[in-house]
Amino acid sequence: MKRLSHTKWLSLFLILALASQALWAGAAFAADSISKLVLNKNEISLQVGDTATLSATAIFVSGTTENATVKTDWNSGTPEVASVYAGVVTAKKEGKATITATYMGQTEVVTVTVSKKVKSLTSDVKSLDLRLNSTQQLTITAYYEDGTSENVSTLADYTVAASTIATVTNGLVRGQNPGSGTITVKYMNQSLTLDVDVEVVRRLDADKSDVSLLKNGTSKVKLMATYPDGTTSDVASKAVWTSDKPDVADVINGTITGYSVGKATLTASYGTKTTTIRVDVDSTVKLELDKTSILLKKNGTGQLKLTATYADGSTSDISDRAEWSSSDEDVVQVTKGKLLGTDIGEATVFAKYGDRTVAASIDVEVPHRLVVSADSLTLQADANASLDLYATYADGTTATVTDSATWSVDHEDIAMVTKGKVKAFKSGIATITASYGGKTTTTRVEVDVPTSVKLSQKAVNMQSGDSANVTLTAYFKDRSAGVDVTDKATWTSSDEKIAEASKGAITGVATGAATITAEYGTRKAVLQVSVGELKSLTVSEEKLVLKKGASAKLTAEALYTDATKSDVTSDVIWTSSNTKAVTVDQGVVKAIASGTATITAQLDSKTVTIPVDVDMASDLSASVMNIVMDLNETRTIVLTATDASGAARTVTGDAEWKTSNASILSVSKGVVTPVARGKAAVTATYGGKSISIPVEIGVIDSLKASKTFFITKSGDQTQLTVTATMSDGTTKDVTNTATWKVAAYKIGSIENGLFTATGSGKTTITVSFGGKTVAIPVEVDTLKYLKTDVVKLELKEGQTANVSAIATYSDGSEDDVTKPALWTTSNIMIADVKDGVIKATGKGTARISVTFANMRTTVQVTVTK
Structure with a gap:
C-alpha cells in the first residue's frame, strides 16, 4: 500500500513538472515568435549539373536571428528541372523552377533558371585578315555537355583589345583602321581569343616612278599593295593621292592628269605605307621609256627604247640620239639604250634628251624582296629553332636562299645562328640579320625574356639605418607561374647616398627619396624609397600652356619632417592623363597633339597635379557650310582656327578629319572624295573644337x-x-x-x-x-484551320493513342504537322503527350492542347482504371 502511494505521488510530480515546463516553453515561444524569413538569394541561374547553396535566416520579434537553413522545409515546384535538399539546389535539366522555403509559418520563394552547360566554344576561323572597311562573319559554336551544339554568334559577347582597329556586331567583324589586335569571344562560362589584322600592307609599289606628260595629257598608273601572306592587289583606285602642286598635275583613282607646265610629286597612301611618283608636264615634248624596270642576269643584255612625243601628237624613237648614263657602271653599262649586266647589284639607267631626263631601274640578279620565315622568336636557354629565308625577284619568281645568305647576330653570348639554325644560350635579346643580294632582313630573338616583372612592394618608407627586403617575380609567356628572380636581377639605386639595394635588400642611408630599379631580361620594375617622413611635395609650375611640338621642364622638391629639402624630380612617379596630347618623362613635358591633360607627380602618399593645354582653339570655321557634288568630283574644305587672342590661322592639314560614312565618301586633309551615291557628313576636329559639313552625292529617286x-x-x-x-x-x-x-x-x-x-x-x-x-x-505558315483526327479519347490507365494534327493553309493546301507542332497537357498526372502520342498516366479527365503557327486546338482525354 505504501509502495503504491509512493508511485502515485511520483507520477503526480512528473505530470506537474511537465505541465510547468510546457507552460514555460509556450510563454517563451510566444515572446520570441518569428518576424520574417530571409533568404540569401531570390534568383539563381545555373547550368545543368551545377549546384548552388541557399541559406535561410529567421529574424524574431525580439530582434534575435537564427540560421534556420537546416530546419527550413525546402521544396521545388519542378524537381525534374531543379531539386533542393537542405538549401542545396541541383540543376537537372533546362527550364525554370520555383524553390519554396518554409519555416515557422513564414514562406519565401527563389526563381531558378537552368540552361544547358557549355562544354567548349569554337570559331570557324583562328584569325582574320581584313581589308579596310571590309567585313567577315564569325561563326561561333557552343558545344554542350549533353552532346548538342548551337550557333551562338549573335548571343556571344565580343571584346576588341584595340577598339579602333575593328568592331564586332553579332559576330560580324568590320575593319575600321589599319593595325593588329585581338578579339575575345565569351559565352556563358567559356571564352576564346582570335587575332585580327586590318589592312596590314608589307609594301606599296607604283609601276612608274617617273611620268612625263603633255599638257592635259593622262597616264594610268598601277599601285601594287603586297600583303603579309604574299598576295598583291592593285589599289590605285582605293589609295589616297595627294599632289604637292595640284595646279601642275594631280591623280584621281590612279589616272594622272597634267594641267600646266611644271613638275609635281604625287604621293599615294594606302594602309600604313606610302610611295611617290614624280611627274613632268611639258607643253611641247614628252620623253618615255618602253620599260621602267628590267631584271638582268649577270653578263646578260637588255634593250631600252626612248620615245619622244611632241605637241602635235607625233612620236619619234630617239634612243640613238639621247644621252645615256648608269648610276653604277660596275653593275650596269648602257650604250644607246642597250644594257649589259656586269655584276650583281642595282643601278639606275638615265636617258637625257634636251633638258628632259627619264630613268629605269635595273636589277642584276638582285632580289626584289627578302622575307624571313619569322620576325621574332621566343626561346628558352639551350633551345633551338630554324629560320628560312626567301628571295623574290622582280619577275615575280621566288627562291629559298637560306644556305646562300650571310647570317649574323649582334649578341653571340645570347644566341648563335648558322645558315638559319638558331641556338639560344642565356637570357637576353639579340637581333639576327640575314643578308643576300644587297638586301637584309632581321629577326628579334628573346631568350628567357619575361613578359613582365613585378616587385612585392611598390614603395618603402623607412628611417635612416633601417632595412627592408623585397622580392622580384618574373612572368613568362609559356609558364603558368611566376619565377622568383630576386638574386639574379640587377639592382640599382638612383642615389646611393640615400638608399642602397642588393639582391632585394634595401637599406636606408640618409634622409631623402630614391628610386630602386630591379632589372631582369630587359624588363624593369621600380621601387620608390623614402628615408625619413615626407612632409610635403611641390612642383615648379602650377599650369602649362604649350604649342604642339613644344616642351617644358618640371622639377619636384620634397620637404621632410626634419626640415631637409631634396630635388626629387627623378624619383617621383610622373603620369599624364592623356598621352595622345601630352607625355611626361622625368619631369620633361612634351606637347604631342592638340588637347588637354593633367600631369601628376607622386612621391609616397603625396600627389601634385598640373593642368596642361596644347593648341586649344576658341573657334573653328570652314570655308563651306555644305557640299553638293557627284561621283568623279572632289571638293576641298579650308579650315580656320581662331585662338583665345583672336588670331586666326589655317589648320586644314593639322585637323583630324572624319567621315560619318566611309562607304559614301572619304576625306583627307580637307579633300572630299566621293565613293558612292548617298548622304554623309564630314567632321573636322582641332583644338578641342569640331565642325560638321553635310555632303550630298547624287542619290536615287x-x-x-x-x-x-x-x-x-x-x-x-x-x-x-x-x-x-x-x-x-x-x-x-x-x-x-x-x-x-x-x-x-x-x-x-x-x-x-x-x-x-x-x-x-x-x-x-x-x-x-x-x-x-x-x-x-x-x-x-498562315493557317486557315488546325484540326486533329480525333477530338475525344477514352483510355485505360497505361494505354497510349496516336493523334494526328492537320494544318490547312490560307491557300487551301494541307500538311501533317504532328511532329513540328507543340503538344501540352492540362494535367500530366492523368495524361502525358509527346509528338501526338498520348499516354494515360492516371484516372481522370485531361485536356491535350496542340499549337502550330499561332493556332490551337484541343483533344479531351478521359482515363479509367
Missing part, C-alpha cells in the same frame, strides 16, 4: 521591289528583286548590292533577296539602297 506582299511556308525560299530609279531616269537592278533585313530573325533570313522561311508568324522584310528603303510584309 526611288526604289521598287518585285513583290509588295507574299505568303510562304517554313522551309520554302522566295527570290525577291529590287530596282533603283536613278536621278537621270535610268533604272538598275540592285538586288545583290542592296541591304536586306528581316525584322524577326526567328521567322526567316534573307541574303541577296533570297528569303528563307524558318519559323511561323508575320514579319517585314526591308531593303535599302542609296538612302531609300522599301518594306515588304510577309506571312509564314
Whole structure:
C-alpha cells in the first residue's frame, strides 16, 4: 500500500513538472515568435549539373536571428528541372523552377533558371585578315555537355583589345583602321581569343616612278599593295593621292592628269605605307621609256627604247640620239639604250634628251624582296629553332636562299645562328640579320625574356639605418607561374647616398627619396624609397600652356619632417592623363597633339597635379557650310582656327578629319572624295573644337521591289528583286548590292533577296539602297484551320493513342504537322503527350492542347482504371 502511494505521488510530480515546463516553453515561444524569413538569394541561374547553396535566416520579434537553413522545409515546384535538399539546389535539366522555403509559418520563394552547360566554344576561323572597311562573319559554336551544339554568334559577347582597329556586331567583324589586335569571344562560362589584322600592307609599289606628260595629257598608273601572306592587289583606285602642286598635275583613282607646265610629286597612301611618283608636264615634248624596270642576269643584255612625243601628237624613237648614263657602271653599262649586266647589284639607267631626263631601274640578279620565315622568336636557354629565308625577284619568281645568305647576330653570348639554325644560350635579346643580294632582313630573338616583372612592394618608407627586403617575380609567356628572380636581377639605386639595394635588400642611408630599379631580361620594375617622413611635395609650375611640338621642364622638391629639402624630380612617379596630347618623362613635358591633360607627380602618399593645354582653339570655321557634288568630283574644305587672342590661322592639314560614312565618301586633309551615291557628313576636329559639313552625292529617286506582299511556308525560299530609279531616269537592278533585313530573325533570313522561311508568324522584310528603303510584309505558315483526327479519347490507365494534327493553309493546301507542332497537357498526372502520342498516366479527365503557327486546338482525354 505504501509502495503504491509512493508511485502515485511520483507520477503526480512528473505530470506537474511537465505541465510547468510546457507552460514555460509556450510563454517563451510566444515572446520570441518569428518576424520574417530571409533568404540569401531570390534568383539563381545555373547550368545543368551545377549546384548552388541557399541559406535561410529567421529574424524574431525580439530582434534575435537564427540560421534556420537546416530546419527550413525546402521544396521545388519542378524537381525534374531543379531539386533542393537542405538549401542545396541541383540543376537537372533546362527550364525554370520555383524553390519554396518554409519555416515557422513564414514562406519565401527563389526563381531558378537552368540552361544547358557549355562544354567548349569554337570559331570557324583562328584569325582574320581584313581589308579596310571590309567585313567577315564569325561563326561561333557552343558545344554542350549533353552532346548538342548551337550557333551562338549573335548571343556571344565580343571584346576588341584595340577598339579602333575593328568592331564586332553579332559576330560580324568590320575593319575600321589599319593595325593588329585581338578579339575575345565569351559565352556563358567559356571564352576564346582570335587575332585580327586590318589592312596590314608589307609594301606599296607604283609601276612608274617617273611620268612625263603633255599638257592635259593622262597616264594610268598601277599601285601594287603586297600583303603579309604574299598576295598583291592593285589599289590605285582605293589609295589616297595627294599632289604637292595640284595646279601642275594631280591623280584621281590612279589616272594622272597634267594641267600646266611644271613638275609635281604625287604621293599615294594606302594602309600604313606610302610611295611617290614624280611627274613632268611639258607643253611641247614628252620623253618615255618602253620599260621602267628590267631584271638582268649577270653578263646578260637588255634593250631600252626612248620615245619622244611632241605637241602635235607625233612620236619619234630617239634612243640613238639621247644621252645615256648608269648610276653604277660596275653593275650596269648602257650604250644607246642597250644594257649589259656586269655584276650583281642595282643601278639606275638615265636617258637625257634636251633638258628632259627619264630613268629605269635595273636589277642584276638582285632580289626584289627578302622575307624571313619569322620576325621574332621566343626561346628558352639551350633551345633551338630554324629560320628560312626567301628571295623574290622582280619577275615575280621566288627562291629559298637560306644556305646562300650571310647570317649574323649582334649578341653571340645570347644566341648563335648558322645558315638559319638558331641556338639560344642565356637570357637576353639579340637581333639576327640575314643578308643576300644587297638586301637584309632581321629577326628579334628573346631568350628567357619575361613578359613582365613585378616587385612585392611598390614603395618603402623607412628611417635612416633601417632595412627592408623585397622580392622580384618574373612572368613568362609559356609558364603558368611566376619565377622568383630576386638574386639574379640587377639592382640599382638612383642615389646611393640615400638608399642602397642588393639582391632585394634595401637599406636606408640618409634622409631623402630614391628610386630602386630591379632589372631582369630587359624588363624593369621600380621601387620608390623614402628615408625619413615626407612632409610635403611641390612642383615648379602650377599650369602649362604649350604649342604642339613644344616642351617644358618640371622639377619636384620634397620637404621632410626634419626640415631637409631634396630635388626629387627623378624619383617621383610622373603620369599624364592623356598621352595622345601630352607625355611626361622625368619631369620633361612634351606637347604631342592638340588637347588637354593633367600631369601628376607622386612621391609616397603625396600627389601634385598640373593642368596642361596644347593648341586649344576658341573657334573653328570652314570655308563651306555644305557640299553638293557627284561621283568623279572632289571638293576641298579650308579650315580656320581662331585662338583665345583672336588670331586666326589655317589648320586644314593639322585637323583630324572624319567621315560619318566611309562607304559614301572619304576625306583627307580637307579633300572630299566621293565613293558612292548617298548622304554623309564630314567632321573636322582641332583644338578641342569640331565642325560638321553635310555632303550630298547624287542619290536615287526611288526604289521598287518585285513583290509588295507574299505568303510562304517554313522551309520554302522566295527570290525577291529590287530596282533603283536613278536621278537621270535610268533604272538598275540592285538586288545583290542592296541591304536586306528581316525584322524577326526567328521567322526567316534573307541574303541577296533570297528569303528563307524558318519559323511561323508575320514579319517585314526591308531593303535599302542609296538612302531609300522599301518594306515588304510577309506571312509564314498562315493557317486557315488546325484540326486533329480525333477530338475525344477514352483510355485505360497505361494505354497510349496516336493523334494526328492537320494544318490547312490560307491557300487551301494541307500538311501533317504532328511532329513540328507543340503538344501540352492540362494535367500530366492523368495524361502525358509527346509528338501526338498520348499516354494515360492516371484516372481522370485531361485536356491535350496542340499549337502550330499561332493556332490551337484541343483533344479531351478521359482515363479509367
